[in-house]
Amino acid sequence: MTVKVLKHATIYTGDDIIDDGFVRFDDKILAVGAMEDFKNYPGDEVILATGKTIIPGFIDVHSHGGYGFDAMDGNADEIDAMVQKMTKNEGITTYFATTMTQSNANIEKAMRGVKTAADRNPVIKGVHLEGPFISAKFKGAQPEQYIKDPDPELLDHWNELAGGLVKLITYAPEDDHAKEFEDYCLAHNIVPAVGHSNATREQLLTSKASHATHLYNAQREFKHREPGVTGHVMLENNMYAELIMDGFHIVPDMLELAFDQKGPERIELVTDSMRSKGMPEGESELGGQKVFVKDKQARLADGTLAGSVLEFPDAFKNAMKFTEADLYDAVLMSSVNQANEFGLTSKGGIAVGKDADMNIIDNAANLLETYSYGRHFVRDAD
Template sequence: MMNRLFLKNATVYAEKERIEQGYVLVEGEKIVDIGPMSSQPDVNGATVIELDSHHFVVPGFIDIHIHGAAGADVMDATTDALQTMATVLPKEGTTSFLATTMTASSDLIERALQNTAHYIQFHNRPGEAEVIGIHLEGPFISPKRAGAQHPRNIMEPNIQLFKKWQEAANGYIRLVTLAPEEKNGLELTAYLKEHGVVASIGHSDAIYEEVKAAIQAGITHATHLFNGMRGIHHREPGVAGAVLMHDEVLCEIIVDGIHVAPEMVRFAYRNKGSDGMVLITDAMRAKCLGAGVYELGGQEVIVQGEQATLQDGTLAGSILKLKDAVKKMIEFTGCTLEDVIRMGSWNPAKQLGILERKGSIRAGKDADLVVLNQEYEVVMTFCRGKLAYSK
């Protein structure tokens, strides 16, 4: 008998509408029906979850840029590390994510890719956040914009090496952060586009004209807007200016109030709107652990309060939780919960080409559901129909 779930009486943020006093019916891993309680279906044999109008049922969040959490890191290249991430992320409403690598030696990157591919094939299971692919961040970046990526391991963009890595990853590399202005950068960008991989400009020192050429070559994404890129100058719009002005580029943004000032989050939102942005955490292993000294991509990271930095003060990833990015985005910009769902669920699913099963609440899609209260705190998370977290 297939496991059935019936969430009732909540405000449901469905794909096409908001249903006050609505329900969601789940069978196995899928949503089978949604609607108003006035047209309640037969729920015989279902586990009934009684909610109320103060609860919002929203689609699970998709974090397409995350390195680690709770002491684990994708670069550890172990099943345990990915398992730890998959187990803790539903607490913040994240139901799927791209395992994100770092600029490291070729061997270490390859090990992390093989490990993630193996995990996706054999260890993804309902009740845990799903690893939906890999985000290769570096090593094809600009030495001038290394940020917390280890400068010793930066390499020129290289199609042959990428092919080898994609083979090691069993085709699961879905997104690549690169500096297209570097030698062979435009060639790699065009190759990625041709092979259905999202090419993202990031850790880049490109000037406006170089970004324009890169967009023509196939850039459709920008990695953590404003961070690790040439900023806006009134005589040279830089990477940040170019991606804000081109609607074909979807911008990631780290909304923790540290990586980007609240005013600049608002500025970006005014330019891109909820259709042009995606909320990410860029979190590292220190997330969920508190203050201390940690490791990221072979470098020491000091965590104090809400901030993670290298010894020289360079920001080194974040310890942000996606549920907090949601709250801060609403606070900084005055956007609606619908807007946040766009940026946290729909846009990443659309960008990765998985809208047929993720990114919104609709019959036939994966039952990746988050129940929020009026303070936007996570009350429950379901990953593919199975309870993954309950407050």
């Protein structure tokens, strides 16, 4: 692979800002620094990036699908194609394929398909199992007939089929079977995430959940006599919280409240996208259920929000539009925090030895180009 150099760019490395800098890379970052430290090497492809900003590639740990495809279909070719489109169109350079509450057979199929796709496409770094071990009361768009009690043996089976890729699981900690389940997760480097849950704060104080799936959505609400899931996550400084920043799942005032309370170091932007992302409006499907997409919203026939059609560059810009976050904060929420939480040591920053996963944005934070393992992608014009 030809060594490339991007120079005279503003660089947000993930822990620093370089006002006039360069990045030298092949599939890995070879050097990064201020232009005063720049050295020419014969044979390097030098690219002028004046007026542009380089940030770490986006990491989406909660996304079911897009561009007509869904991880639950279990088709490795389609999952691979879907993730390639996410990289090119959205700057997603690390992806957790997300499942949903379904039959054992369908989840098994998804695990096999994701594993095969991940063997081809290194952008796929994990699986997020969203269910089936959730609360029926807060099922959201998850089909109730497939909801189960937490079962570590079943999770172990699915993780084995996925080649150990399960990194995150959404479950209801209030279930009587949750403790053994949590112990299994922690022993196998799977992050337990409270979500689709009716847990009280008292129950959560004895749980091992360290992550919140789509904060505010499909969980026991914050109330003055019972903090619920939302209040618990707000009060526990060390918990990471996903936020769907499309302006529909959560109104901007509540996004600002979460940002003020959690801070940029504990929020992770997610899309929670479904197969309709990047597709025309109209009828679609989620977990065998009809979904109707209109005005950038995906809903079941009864009006329940069903995932999203949010694209990651919009979530990134909305973080600065709907809250007091600045560009540095948005970088933390879109990449750095995810890498830190899930031990993705080669991701989430622009530093020597890390994968050459970078997004190039303009002064309005619009995504222009992406490098994934040093491979160059130019985003299609809107």
